[in-house]
Amino acid sequence: xxxxxxxxxxxxxxxxxxxxxxxxxxxxxxxxxxxxxxxxxxxxxxxxxxxxxxxxxxxxxxxxxxxxxxxxxxxxxxxxxxxxxxxxxxxxxxxxxxxxxxxxxxxxxxxxxxxxxxxxxxxxxxxxxxxxxxxxxxx
Amino acid sequence: xxxxxxxxxxxxxxxxxxxxxxxxxxxxxxxxxxxxxxxxxxxxxxxxxxxxxxxxxxxxxxxxxxxxxxxxxxxxxxxxxxxxxxxxxxxxxxxxxxxxxxxxxxxxxxxxxxxxxxxxxxxxxxxxxxxxxxxxxxxxxxxxxxxxxxxxxxxxxxxxxxxxxxxxxxxxxxxxxxxxxxxxxxxxxxxxxxxxxxxxxxxxxxxxxxxxxxxxxxxxxxxxxxxxxxxxxxxxxxxxxxxxxxxxxxxxxxxxxxxxxxxxxxxxxxxxxxxxxxxxxxxxxxxxxxxxxxxxxxxxxxxxxxxxxxxxxxxxxxxxxxxxxxxxxxxxxxxxxxxxxxxxxxxxxxxxxxxxxxxxxxxxxxxxxxxxxxxxxxxxxxxxxxxxxxxxxxxxxxxxxxxxxxxxxxxxxxxxxxxxxxxxxxxxxxxxxxxx
Numbered sequence: 001x002x003x004x005x006x007x008x009x010x011x012x013x014x015x016x017x018x019x020x021x022x023x024x025x026x027x028x029x030x031x032x033x034x035x036x037x038x039x040x041x042x043x044x045x046x047x048x049x050x051x052x053x054x055x056x057x058x059x060x061x062x063x064x065x066x067x068x069x070x071x072x073x074x075x076x077x078x079x080x081x082x083x084x085x086x087x088x089x090x091x092x093x094x095x096x097x098x099x100x101x102x103x104x105x106x107x108x109x110x111x112x113x114x115x116x117x118x119x120x121x122x123x124x125x126x127x128x129x130x131x132x133x134x135x136x137x138x139x
Numbered sequence: 140x141x142x143x144x145x146x147x148x149x150x151x152x153x154x155x156x157x158x159x160x161x162x163x164x165x166x167x168x169x170x171x172x173x174x175x176x177x178x179x180x181x182x183x184x185x186x187x188x189x190x191x192x193x194x195x196x197x198x199x200x201x202x203x204x205x206x207x208x209x210x211x212x213x214x215x216x217x218x219x220x221x222x223x224x225x226x227x228x229x230x231x232x233x234x235x236x237x238x239x240x241x242x243x244x245x246x247x248x249x250x251x252x253x254x255x256x257x258x259x260x261x262x263x264x265x266x267x268x269x270x271x272x273x274x275x276x277x278x279x280x281x282x283x284x285x286x287x288x289x290x291x292x293x294x295x296x297x298x299x300x301x302x303x304x305x306x307x308x309x310x311x312x313x314x315x316x317x318x319x320x321x322x323x324x325x326x327x328x329x330x331x332x333x334x335x336x337x338x339x340x341x342x343x344x345x346x347x348x349x350x351x352x353x354x355x356x357x358x359x360x361x362x363x364x365x366x367x368x369x370x371x372x373x374x375x376x377x378x379x380x381x382x383x384x385x386x387x388x389x390x391x392x393x394x395x396x397x398x399x400x401x402x403x404x405x406x407x408x409x410x411x412x413x414x415x416x417x418x419x420x421x422x423x424x425x426x427x428x429x430x431x432x433x434x435x436x437x438x439x440x441x442x443x444x445x446x447x448x449x450x451x452x453x454x455x456x457x458x459x460x461x462x463x464x465x466x467x468x469x470x471x472x473x474x475x476x477x478x479x480x481x482x483x484x485x486x487x488x489x490x491x492x493x494x495x496x497x498x499x500x501x502x503x504x505x506x507x508x509x510x511x512x513x514x515x516x517x518x519x520x521x522x523x524x525x526x527x528x529x530x531x532x533x534x535x536x537x538x539x540x541x542x543x544x545x546x547x548x549x550x551x552x553x554x555x556x557x558x559x560x561x562x563x564x565x566x567x568x569x570x571x572x573x574x575x
Contacts, residue, residue: 088362090229098315106448107317114429116363138315 077131084120084128085111094136101133220393221249227319231255231361232395235307235324238567239470242484244523245299246327248388253395254304254325256367260357260415263394271399273383277353277421280344287399290334291385297332299520300380301488303460305408305436308554308563314446316560323465323567328486328521331403333384336419337377345373345421352376353420353428354402354413369410369436370426375458380405380519383416405519406490408457408562410436431456438557445556459490462550463564464497464524464542474572481528481538481571483510486521489544497524500539504552507541530573538569 075083085094099107108125111117120128156166218224224234232255240250262271268287276282304325306318319325340349352370360366375381382403385392392398397414404411410430430436437454464487475481481501487494494515498507510524530536543549554565 089231092226093228093231093233093319096227096320097317099317100314103317111362114364115361 077127080124081128081131084117084124088115094132098136098138099132100138101129104129104132104136107132218253218395220395221253224253225322225324227321231257232259233319235321237471238323238465238467238485238569241324241327241465241486242467244328244486244521245388246329248329248390248393248396251302251327251329251387251393251396252304252325254306254319254409255395255414256358256410257361257364258359259394260359262357263398263415266391266394266398268399271417273400273416274418275339275343275421276418278346278349278423279340279421280346281342283339283343287385290383290400293334293338295332295334295385296382297330297386298380298517299328299330299515300382300403300405300517301326301328301519301521302403302405302409302412303463303488305410305457305460305561306559306563307460308463308565309560311554311563311565312556312560313554314556316556316558318560325409326465328488330388331382331384332386332389333382333400333403335379336381336383336402337379339383339419340376340421343421348423349373349421351422351425353422353426354411354416355418355420356397356401356413356415357417358415365429367410367413367430368426368428369413369430370422370428371404371407371411371458372425373421375404375407375411380517406459406488408436408460411458434559436561437559438561442555443557448558457561459492460488461562461564462489462492462494462542462544462548463487464540464550464567466499466538466540466567466569469538469569469571471569472572474574475530477533477573477575478529478531481530483526483528483538483540485524485540485567487512487524487540487542488521489542489548492544492546492548493518494522495543495545495547497522497540497542499524499526499528500541501528501530501536503537504539504541510540530571533573533575536571536573538571539566541566 081094082091085091108117108120108129112120112125153166153170218226218232218234221234223240224236226232226234228234232253235252236250243250262268271287273285273290274283275285304321306321307325308321308323309316309318310320310322351372353368354370355366355368358367371381383400384397384403385400387393387396392401397416400416401414402412402416402419425431433451434454436457438457439449440453440455443449464485466483466485468482468484469475483499485497487497494512497510497512499510500507508526508528510526513523513525515522524540524542528538541550550564550566552566554563
């Protein structure tokens with residue numbers, strides 16, 4: 001990863017990233033996407049006002065959540081991990097675990113497919129998986 | 140049995156561990172212990188001399204096990220209303236209590252573990268029941284919509300009921316698996332007051348097509364996850380101990396444990412017991428939410444090799460928890476005197492099944508004593524076991540407990556593996572130190 005000169009200190013940077021990406025994580029109660037061969041999943045009675053974001057499985061939808069691309073090239077793997085993973089849950093969820101690379105890849109797959117992380121680009125996924133495997137592996 | 144030579148170096152010790160089948164995780168912990176504590180320091184020497192004994196070797200290392208003295212200690216944190224909770228995750232809140240804090244037959248609210256999947260609903264923190272509704276719909280003749288007061292006006296029962304997280308014991312899986320690394324304390328047996336779900340379903344008049352429930356709650360999901368939802372077969376829903384609970388230990392539910400109303404499906408994995416309940420949808424098929432499909436809350440139909448990933452088709456849903464026990468007294472690293480009486484106590488449970496007996500050992504499973512078992516107040520509360528031991532030899536020892544259920548199943552000595560570390564029930568081992 002480039003060690004370019006950064007304008008912001010890590011804590012400020014991470015805070016901004018989390019704020020930007022949190023908008024992608026606003027909760028909405030939606031029916032399951034079409035194409036699922038199942039009874040439509042009914043909305044919970046208390047539907048919240050949602051920032052328009054596509055269902056998790058439609059990665060290429062028009063109103064996809066913003067991936068702040070201009071900043072992402074400047075991120076170190078650690079910054080990316082904290083910003084992306086910390087957007088929806090605290091990072092201690094990640095750091096309490098010690099897994100091999102294959103299992104971290106499985107976790108990432110679930111985040112992308114089921115928890116709304118479809119906006120994480122494949123090369124970014126790889127960067128984060130590598131970081132997790134190296135820093136939170138079994139050894 | 141051979142006369143075993145004394146062990147003089149950590150290298151010899153490590154070699155014996157490997158010979159006896161210690162896992163990579165055991166070896167990692169051993170290496171960390173050695174580098175942190177200096178194996179031949181004062182405590183190391185004491186450990187060595189104690190572990191040179193034949194009984195220790197056969198009982199412990201014969202099974203390829205590492206002394207509990209080398210276990211990693213969890214850190215505790217302060218969460219509102221749950222002082223001393225070991226917090227694994229800040230958001231969504233996930234925390235447990237160590238066994239020595241869970242001795243009470245009725246778990247106090249402040250010691251009930253917490254496992255959230257999403258956020259905490261506004262109503263839970265405001266404590267306001269006005270406007271809350273419980274909807275029961277789907278395959279019923281008369282869908283219901285009850286206010287909190289209407290629910291409370293119905294006949295209710297009060298009883299201690301056990302709730303255990305599906306992931307309790309996950310920390311002891313080897314190789315490590317994904318998920319919250321619960322140890323022994325993701326379990327509680329508080330006193331719950333509620334309306335039997337059966338009575339509500341009678342009132343709603345189930346259609347013959349009713350097969351399965353689908354539960355919904357007020358907790359906002361993380362990211363774009365589907366709102367957390369699971370369900371149970373109609374038979375379990377109609378079982379007389381399955382409650383729609385509105386009081387916990389005689390008071391309104393705590394915010395973290397599901398205020399104002401939750402399901403209590405005792406003896407089954409905790410995710411069946413939906414918190415912040417607002418709807419039960421009766422379905423004509425097994426519920427197919429995200430948390431009822433794929434690998435969620437599923438174990439392989441047939442045992443698999445550790446570290447493998449069976450196909451989804453070869454997985455089955457987890458329902459009742461397995462036979463298990465927890466030593467609450469003595470606490471870990473208690474110091475006692477040679478020959479002095481040691482009161483051992485704890486709880487045992489087996490989900491839908493009853494407990495037949497609980498045995499304890501102080502010599503790594505070579506000799507076992509049958510404990511005194513107190514019958515539980517109902518089939519879904521845990522049973523108390525008690526025994527009095529005397530250990531004559533000074534040094535490091537472990538108290539082990541092993542529960543047997545009425546069908547003859549018993550806890551394993553090593554944890555059988557499944558990909559997501561569900562329903563772990565390996566025996567509990569508590570280190571203690573005996574002085575002359």
